[in-house]
Amino acid sequence: MRDTTAPLLDVAGLKTVFHTRSGDVHAVNSISFALEAGELVGVVGESGSGKSVTMMSLMDLLPRSAEIVGGEVLFEGRDVRGMTRAELLQLRGRDVGFVFQDPMTSLNPVFTVGRQITERLRKHMGMTKAEAKVRAAELLGLVGISDPERRLSDYPHQFSGGMRQRVMIAIALACDPKLLIADEPTTALDVTIQAQIIELVRDLRRKLDMGIIWITHDLGVVAGIADRVIVMYAGQIVEQGPVRDLFARPQHPYTRALLETLPKVTGERSERLHTIEGQPPSLGDEPTSCPFAPRCAHAFARCMTENPFRVDVGGGHDVACWWDPETGEMRDV
Ligand SMILES: Nc1ncnc2c1ncn2[C@@H]1O[C@H](COP(=O)(O)OP(=O)(O)O)[C@@H](O)[C@H]1O
Ligand SMILES: [Mg+2]
Missing domain, CATH: 3.40.50.300 (P-loop containing nucleotide triphosphate hydrolases)
Structure with missing residues (x-):
């Protein structure tokens, strides 16, 4: 049915x-x-x-x-x-x-x-x-x-x-x-x-x-x-949300890094493309820590021992990360 x-x-x-x-x-x-x-x-x-x-x-x-x-x-x-x-x-x-x-x-x-x-x-x-x-x-x-x-x-x-x-x-x-x-x-x-x-x-x-x-x-x-x-x-969803909101306030350091790789048109020249340093993890084991932590500039000790669950940040937008880009601190979850 x-x-x-x-x-x-x-x-x-x-x-x-x-x-x-x-x-x-x-x-x-x-x-x-x-x-x-x-x-x-x-x-x-x-x-x-x-x-x-x-x-x-x-x-x-x-x-x-x-x-x-x-x-x-x-x-x-x-x-x-x-x-x-x-x-x-x-x-x-x-x-x-x-x-x-x-x-x-x-x-x-x-x-x-x-x-x-x-x-x-x-x-x-x-x-x-x-x-x-x-x-x-x-x-x-x-x-x-x-x-x-x-x-x-x-x-x-x-x-x-x-x-x-x-x-x-x-x-x-x-x-x-x-x-x-x-x-x-x-x-x-x-x-x-x-x-x-x-x-x-x-x-x-x-x-x-x-x-x-x-x-x-x-x-x-x-x-x-x-x-x-x-x-x-x-192999995980690390962030999702309405397109405008996601571009306006990207939450995950990985999303933010992806956005930085986009060419920005400044005047007549595009800025050089950035690339994200480091390699994605091998997928031999199911992740028990945040898979992005080894490449992340904001990782906390907790990120190394626990894989973040998805946190609702409002407006149908959520992120699997404990770093809060607004405060630079750990989210209160
Ligand atoms: N035929 C395969 N055998 C073993 N591992 C595979 C195979 N196809 C894909 N994978 C694994 O699954 C992961 C995800 O692959 P895929 O979904 O094709 O990535 P994407 O589409 O995002 O580029 C790869 O990193 C690879 O490790
Ligand atoms: Mg593919």
Whole structure:
């Protein structure tokens, strides 16, 4: 039964481990967040922070070596981890659309783009061949591909990188998903094309009321499109909040450092990019201390012995850190 009061997506205490020859890798460590229908959440963090594995865990798209060892994933109130294979396929094919960084890994090179879209429409929307063809051309038009009827008979390699990413978005949107998960969809593209794709998603969002999870390592990208931002570090959410509030008063030293890496335009020149010193921790053990502490200029003794829980700082904004940037002291928690 669909629960209409439930958020679109509700994730609680999600944990995912890779079993490798050199031991377990704790890639996702008790992730909890919710997404409302129509909301756009940006997920940011350095490479290796667990963004992709978290999203793959949601719909059980993990490689064989990975195991979800805890937590709950509810989609419109329905328990995803308890779904049958058929229910899961239906959810992935119809209710959730995915866009990945490299469209060539997701597009099939030997079939025309038209066929790849129409197959999905026929399978999940029960359309006839003719109906699916009309809708497929409509979708290509929607994502800004000109002469869409003709382009249906082209193969993926006949599209440029930016156009292929648009095709991927068209496929992801084919069945009117309620949730779109875009994993670094513009990272492989040049800056101009990247801006066009971001503009496209902003526009689509207004037209189609869907929830979007937009993963990127670039805080600058989410600033322009997200309602809310989740900051990940070492497989954990270290801070999350409404985009304006998060940029106006970043709480976590890691978020603050990420913000400092953004180029600031001062006059005509951009300042040199800062980088965050130190390395992310190895994920061989589940963290029992703050994973950022070794790189943190503000760490207290307590941070070395206890992993901070998320503290509400008001306005729907919370942070997993005990240092209070306003006072420079330990938070009173
Ligand atoms: N196939 C794998 N085998 C073992 N560990 C993996 C595998 N894929 C990812 N990981 C681990 O999970 C962590 C998170 O990876 P990922 O979610 O891909 O990071 P992100 O998307 O934030 O760059 C990585 O740091 C890595 O240690
Ligand atoms: Mg990734």
